[in-house]
Amino acid sequence: MSKGAESRIAGRRTASATPFDAVIAAHADALTRQLARVGHRLTPPATRRELRRFPTGEAARLIGITDAYLRQLILSDEELEPEKGPAGRRQFTLEQINDVRRRLARTRPAYLRHRRDGEHLQVLAVTNVRGRSGKTTAAAHLAQYLALQGFRVLAVDLDPQAALSGLFGCRPELDVGVSQTLYGAVRRDGGERPLSALVRPTHFPGIDLVPGHLELMACEHGAVPESLVGRVAAALAGVSTDYDVVVVDCAAQLGGLTLGALCAATGILVTVQPQMLDLAGMSGSLRMTADLLGAVRAAGGDLRHDFLRYLVTRYEPHDGPQTQIVGLLRALFGEQVMTHAVPLSAAIAEAGASGRTLYEAGRESLNRQTYDRTVEALDAVNAEIAGQIAQAWGRAA
Numbered sequence: 001m002s003k004g005a006e007s008r009i010a011g012r013r014t015a016s017a018t019p020f021d022a023v024i025a026a027h028a029d030a031l032t033r034q035l036a037r038v039g040h041r042l043t044p045p046a047t048r049r050e051l052r053r054f055p056t057g058e059a060a061r062l063i064g065i066t067d068a069y070l071r072q073l074i075l076s077d078e079e080l081e082p083e084k085g086p087a088g089r090r091q092f093t094l095e096q097i098n099d100v101r102r103r104l105a106r107t108r109p110a111y112l113r114h115r116r117d118g119e120h121l122q123v124l125a126v127t128n129v130r131g132r133s134g135k136t137t138a139a140a141h142l143a144q145y146l147a148l149q150g151f152r153v154l155a156v157d158l159d160p161q162a163a164l165s166g167l168f169g170c171r172p173e174l175d176v177g178v179s180q181t182l183y184g185a186v187r188r189d190g191g192e193r194p195l196s197a198l199v200r201p202t203h204f205p206g207i208d209l210v211p212g213h214l215e216l217m218a219c220e221h222g223a224v225p226e227s228l229v230g231r232v233a234a235a236l237a238g239v240s241t242d243y244d245v246v247v248v249d250c251a252a253q254l255g256g257l258t259l260g261a262l263c264a265a266t267g268i269l270v271t272v273q274p275q276m277l278d279l280a281g282m283s284g285s286l287r288m289t290a291d292l293l294g295a296v297r298a299a300g301g302d303l304r305h306d307f308l309r310y311l312v313t314r315y316e317p318h319d320g321p322q323t324q325i326v327g328l329l330r331a332l333f334g335e336q337v338m339t340h341a342v343p344l345s346a347a348i349a350e351a352g353a354s355g356r357t358l359y360e361a362g363r364e365s366l367n368r369q370t371y372d373r374t375v376e377a378l379d380a381v382n383a384e385i386a387g388q389i390a391q392a393w394g395r396a397a
């Protein structure tokens, strides 16, 4: 090495009088201050977001009655007054749909799908240690499907990247303060708060959110000691009377919080992309999951799983190799591979790119044929999961 190069390297070593952690900390502070000043200009405010309205046919279908009966109900009940949309067509909000359900339930309780005595809170953990395997997409569509059916849903974002929160209009950098994630409910250093203080309403009636934020990483770096597993379950137990189903979107790693969610879960949904590489990664992560759950059980952990299902996502049914992989999965895992799959769909990607699910986007906003076909597939997936929930509750399917 030349003399010049040597001294340049040496010079670099000695020049950094300030350690880099301090430099990075200063950068973080400067950026935080600047964002606080201009943040509201960089991203539009999340508060004004509202769920779309539902035409009579769609509303009737969601409630489980005929169009004609819904029209008749509106005429006979002055308090039910859906707005008229374009072309004079009636448009229902989801609150109004739930209102109709409550009225109908006075004589036939089954119109309200809420949990009844003896039916335990369902906690569904959506997991896979690979990123971009469609976890968040599956979790968001599941939560919204259940809310559209009239269930009271709590969505919990356990991913520091907070993609699920984003789909509910929550911007972690601006809208989530310290200890406002599940971390706030499981830490034990004086900063803890009950989960009920951390849930926030969303623009989607029937869904509350515990948002994600980078602070969730603190749980993976020793800031929260052992017994995280029991704490996640205890935190959820604290809000159990308010909800029928909790949908947990796990991070793409088998850390303490994911393990906590898997242990608190009554239902585990493992998303799988039908690709050889995904299967290869999955074998290792399944082994590790099994070992961790086994250790929790051996330590006296209270595991009460009702079901485990593999959900094939981003599926292209006309792709030969993918079909073979799904066949292989069915041969290996049997009925635990869900019958229905989430198709790879431009409509899902497009809606996702604008921060929405397909349920929210509505059929007007996209190519109708693609939209209808994809929603039908998503409905089938989610109805299958709802069937598992009903079974866990001992209800007739």
Ligand SMILES: Nc1ncnc2c1ncn2[C@@H]1O[C@H](COP(=O)(O)OP(=O)(O)O)[C@@H](O)[C@H]1O
Pocket (backbone or CB within 6 Å): 130, 131, 132, 133, 134, 135, 136, 137, 138, 163, 313, 314, 315, 342, 343, 344, 345, 346, 348, 349, 352, 353
């Ligand atoms: N079935 C699908 N069809 C098309 N795009 C999808 C589908 N599922 C997910 N995506 C897109 O792929 C990206 C990653 O999906 P996401 O659900 O966030 O995965 P994960 O949570 O596992 O990281 C997102 O941009 C999402 O919109």
Ligand SMILES: [Mg+2]
Pocket (backbone or CB within 6 Å): 132, 135, 136, 137, 159, 163, 164, 249
């Ligand atoms: Mg995700």
